[in-house]
Amino acid sequence: xxxxxxxxxxxxxxxxxxxxxxxxxxxxxxxxxxxxxxxxxxxxxxxxxxxxxxxxxxxxxxxxxxxxxxxxxxxxxxxxxxxxxxxxxxxxxxxxxxxxxxxxxxxxxxxxxxxxxxxxxxxxxxxxxxxxxxxxxxxxxxxxxxxxxxxxxxxxxxxxxxxxxxxxxxxxxxxxxxxxxxxxxxxxxxxxxxxxxxxxxxxxxxxxxxxxxxxxxxxxxxxxxxxxxxxxxxxxxxxx
Numbered sequence: 001x002x003x004x005x006x007x008x009x010x011x012x013x014x015x016x017x018x019x020x021x022x023x024x025x026x027x028x029x030x031x032x033x034x035x036x037x038x039x040x041x042x043x044x045x046x047x048x049x050x051x052x053x054x055x056x057x058x059x060x061x062x063x064x065x066x067x068x069x070x071x072x073x074x075x076x077x078x079x080x081x082x083x084x085x086x087x088x089x090x091x092x093x094x095x096x097x098x099x100x101x102x103x104x105x106x107x108x109x110x111x112x113x114x115x116x117x118x119x120x121x122x123x124x125x126x127x128x129x130x131x132x133x134x135x136x137x138x139x140x141x142x143x144x145x146x147x148x149x150x151x152x153x154x155x156x157x158x159x160x161x162x163x164x165x166x167x168x169x170x171x172x173x174x175x176x177x178x179x180x181x182x183x184x185x186x187x188x189x190x191x192x193x194x195x196x197x198x199x200x201x202x203x204x205x206x207x208x209x210x211x212x213x214x215x216x217x218x219x220x221x222x223x224x225x226x227x228x229x230x231x232x233x234x235x236x237x238x239x240x
Contacts, residue, residue: 002105002142007040008239009118010176011145013136013168015160017124020181021150022060024211025121026067027222027230028148032117035236039068040115043078044104044139045123045130048085056081064121067222072111079103089129099131104139117239120145126167141171146238148176148208151199153183155191158198165203176238177208184213208233 012025025041032039046058061078064070070077080099082091092099112118123130126137140147147168151161157180165175178199184192196207209232214223 002101002108002139004142004144005108005112005118005120007112007115007118008236009040009120009145010235010239011120011122011140011143011147012150013122013126013140013147013164014150015125015152015157015164017128019150019152020211021121022063023222023226024148024150024179024181024230025119026063027211027226028235029064029068029119030222030227031230031233031235032119033067033069037116037236038114039070040072040111040118041065041068041070041077042104042107042111042118042120043123044101044107044120045080045082045088045099046078047082047088047091047123049081049083051083056083060121064119068119071114072107076107076110079107087129088123089131092131099134101134108143117236118145126164137167137171140168140173144173146174146176146240148238149178149205150181151178153180153188153192153195153210153213157191157195158202161199162203165205175203175205177206177233178203179208179211181211182213183210185210208238 014021029039041064049056049058058078084091122136128136209229211229212225
């Protein structure tokens with residue numbers, strides 16, 4: 001059982017895997033860093049990690065650490081790491097190493113002591129199983145942070161987003177808004193042009209910003225277009 005995070009912060013989740021929530025979480029962490037805030041970043045569980053000399057490393061955690069200018073080691077930022085790119089519960093079972101939620105709490109305790117704000121990134125969508133009995137949504141409920149949902153721009157995203165918002169709200173959590181990621185401004189079709197308004201109508205939640213498709217994976221720097229899109233939002237206000 002995790003304890004509620006007492007600091008201001010945000011939990012970044014998504015409508016599905018591979019939607020790009022890491023770049024959004026990193027960009028939000030960077031927004032706070034550029035305003036001289038001490039940013040704690042946490043990815044409780046990651047699968048699909050890479051093998052390095054020092055062991056398994058989450059590249060998502062590396063990116064978050066870079067964006068936040070983190071003072072904490074990567075094994076604190078991501079305390080549970082698995083090699084196979086599978087649902088964390090499956091990756092943990094196959095590795096024979098259960099997810100250690102006590103380690104997650106230790107990370108929170110240590111980082112909270114010297115941070116002004118916490119940015120937490122989930123794994124996959126909200127119903128992704130982390131263990132036999134715990135989902136990402138269960139962790140979100142325990143931490144009690146305001147929630148940002150990252151969504152795709154194209155056909156199908158209204159359904160996925162509304163279902164995600166409803167699931168989060170059913171746990172009594174506050175959804176502060178949706179970020180539509182990888183938006184193609186120069187080649188948007190009817191779905192991309194109409195989906196933001198439909199999301200707002202049916203999910204009853206604001207679309208905070210449209211982040212352009214920059215045709216880039218996770219690197220050690222944020223594209224200027226992503227920074228500009230994130231800068232349209234007052235994340236400090238939403239994190240409280």
